[in-house]
Amino acid sequence: MTHHTQTRDQDTTATPLAFPVARQCPYHPPSAYTELQDRSGLRQVRLWDGQVAWLVTRYADFRAVLKDRRFSADTRHPNFPNPNPGMQIARGKYRAFVSMDEPEHNRHRRMLTAEFSRKRIETLRPCIQTIIDELVTDLLAGPRPVDFMRCVALPFPSQVICLMLGVPYEAHDFFQERAAVLVSTTSTLEEAALASHELIDVYLSDLIDQKIAQPQDDIISRLVVGPLAHDDLDKGELLAMTRLLLVAGHETTANTITLSILTLLRHPEQLAALRENPSLLPQAVSELLRYLDPTQGGRRRVASEDVMIGGQWIRAGEAVVALNHVADRDAAQFPDPHRFDIHRAPSYHLAFGDGIHQCLGQVLAQVEIEMALATVLRRIPSLRLAVPLEELEFLDERVVYGMRAMPITW
Numbered sequence: 151m152t153h154h155t156q157t158r159d160q161d162t163t164a165t166p167l168a169f170p171v172a173r174q175c176p177y178h179p180p181s182a183y184t185e186l187q188d189r190s191g192l193r194q195v196r197l198w199d200g201q202v203a204w205l206v207t208r209y210a211d212f213r214a215v216l217k218d219r220r221f222s223a224d225t226r227h228p229n230f231p232n233p234n235p236g237m238q239i240a241r242g243k244y245r246a247f248v249s250m251d252e253p254e255h256n257r258h259r260r261m262l263t264a265e266f267s268r269k270r271i272e273t274l275r276p277c278i279q280t281i282i283d284e285l286v287t288d289l290l291a292g293p294r295p296v297d298f299m300r301c302v303a304l305p306f307p308s309q310v311i312c313l314m315l316g317v318p319y320e321a322h323d324f325f326q327e328r329a330a331v332l333v334s335t336t337s338t339l340e341e342a343a344l345a346s347h348e349l350i351d352v353y354l355s356d357l358i359d360q361k362i363a364q365p366q367d368d369i370i371s372r373l374v375v376g377p378l379a380h381d382d383l384d385k386g387e388l389l390a391m392t393r394l395l396l397v398a399g400h401e402t403t404a405n406t407i408t409l410s411i412l413t414l415l416r417h418p419e420q421l422a423a424l425r426e427n428p429s430l431l432p433q434a435v436s437e438l439l440r441y442l443d444p445t446q447g448g449r450r451r452v453a454s455e456d457v458m459i460g461g462q463w464i465r466a467g468e469a470v471v472a473l474n475h476v477a478d479r480d481a482a483q484f485p486d487p488h489r490f491d492i493h494r495a496p497s498y499h500l501a502f503g504d505g506i507h508q509c510l511g512q513v514l515a516q517v518e519i520e521m522a523l524a525t526v527l528r529r530i531p532s533l534r535l536a537v538p539l540e541e542l543e544f545l546d547e548r549v550v551y552g553m554r555a556m557p558i559t560w
């Protein structure tokens with residue numbers, strides 16, 4: 151636990167607010183966060199393990215923090231604000247480039263930029279379309295009602311990244327269960343340590359050995375015959391990188407797709423406009439990402455020097471949690487920010503973060519969301535929820551927001 155002295159601009163001089171605060175409404179971030187935007191924008195909060203951090207809520211402040219190299223993403227820092235025990239373990243032992251600063255970060259990330267470039271993702275479109283089409287075909291052939299999350303939204307990005315990495319999809323139950331333990335805020339340190347061991351030290355380690363023995367046409371094999379063989383990467387670093395790629399795009403993309411369908415069903419006139427004019431899809435996806443912005447655990451950093459943000463000094467060694475989902479509802483940037491509007495003028499949303507760690511998989515994610523929405527809307531014209539809205543169960547305690555299930559029928 152760390153102790154900090156109170157600084158000026160505290161909203162309440164009393165003890166820091168406990169973070170996270172529960173949502174009052176499933177479709178909007180808690181007002182305890184958005185209200186801060188009208189005041190100083192910043193506020194100290196107390197995290198799950200007792201640590202104190204600065205909450206950043208304004209759009210401009212968010213971008214200032216994420217673009218400033220004096221804020222470190224290095225999880226080895228004793229004050230690094232870990233979101234949960236699982237992350238602490240996974241990032242401590244196998245630190246991937248999401249938890250590195252420059253120049254180390256760029257040395258790792260650039261080994262992958264071509265793999266996730268617009269050019270490469272465009273060549274994958276036919277494979278991605280086949281995957282979503284098969285899932286929808288199976289859905290339509292099966293019983294109704296059915297959970298859209300389990301049957302379409304989760305397997306879709308999972309099959310795509312498995313194909314790209316060269317990980318057998320049959321193992322998905324195994325690694326999804328381990329990954330879920332690692333991202334859950336309710337896992338104990340022991341559970342997280344076991345999940346991390348089984349996923350990384352055993353499963354992924356064996357897989358990499360297989361690729362070393364018999365390289366194939368996939369990302370892991372290219373990393374094995376390239377950087378690993380040339381000593382630009384050691385096996386521990388490759389394991390950390392593989393784990394990051396395997397888990398980073400599942401829950402995020404799956405929950406965005408599911409919440410996107412829900413949002414469109416809740417706004418039937420916009421859904422109708424989209425069905426009528428599919429060329430609106432890219433701007434609709436951009437607005438869905440702004441409005442839903444599912445990574446509600448925030449971007450975590452530690453100040454390596456004293457930095458002034460929004461008129462507040464953040465001192466060297468102090469922790470920061472910058473909330474993209476709240477900054478994306480800042481009225482100073484987005485007029486009427488809580489209104490979902492696919493006709494909104496295109497804007498720069500923060501769902502993929504900002505600065506050097508901005509999502510490596512963002513082109514892939516956008517293509518997946520677009521293709522999933524286009525395919526589902528076209529092939530299931532009478533799609534509707536199978537339960538009343540009030541019965542949907544939202545998972546507010548996770549770092550990635552979502553639903554336990556979304557029962558649908560048609």
Ligand code: HEM
Pocket residue numbers: 247248249259307311394395396398399400402403406443444445449450474500501502503504506507508509510511512514515
């Ligand atoms: C809707 C889906 C997605 C959302 C909302 C999302 C969001 C984010 C955010 C907010 C960050 C910044 C982390 C930080 O600054 O602390 C990030 C980084 C990252 N994302 Fe995504 N992501 C999505 C899909 C994907 C996919 C499909 C992949 C593919 C593997 C991916 C791979 C990564 C990687 C590797 C990083 C670390 C980049 C770095 O540190 O340089 N993401 N993502």
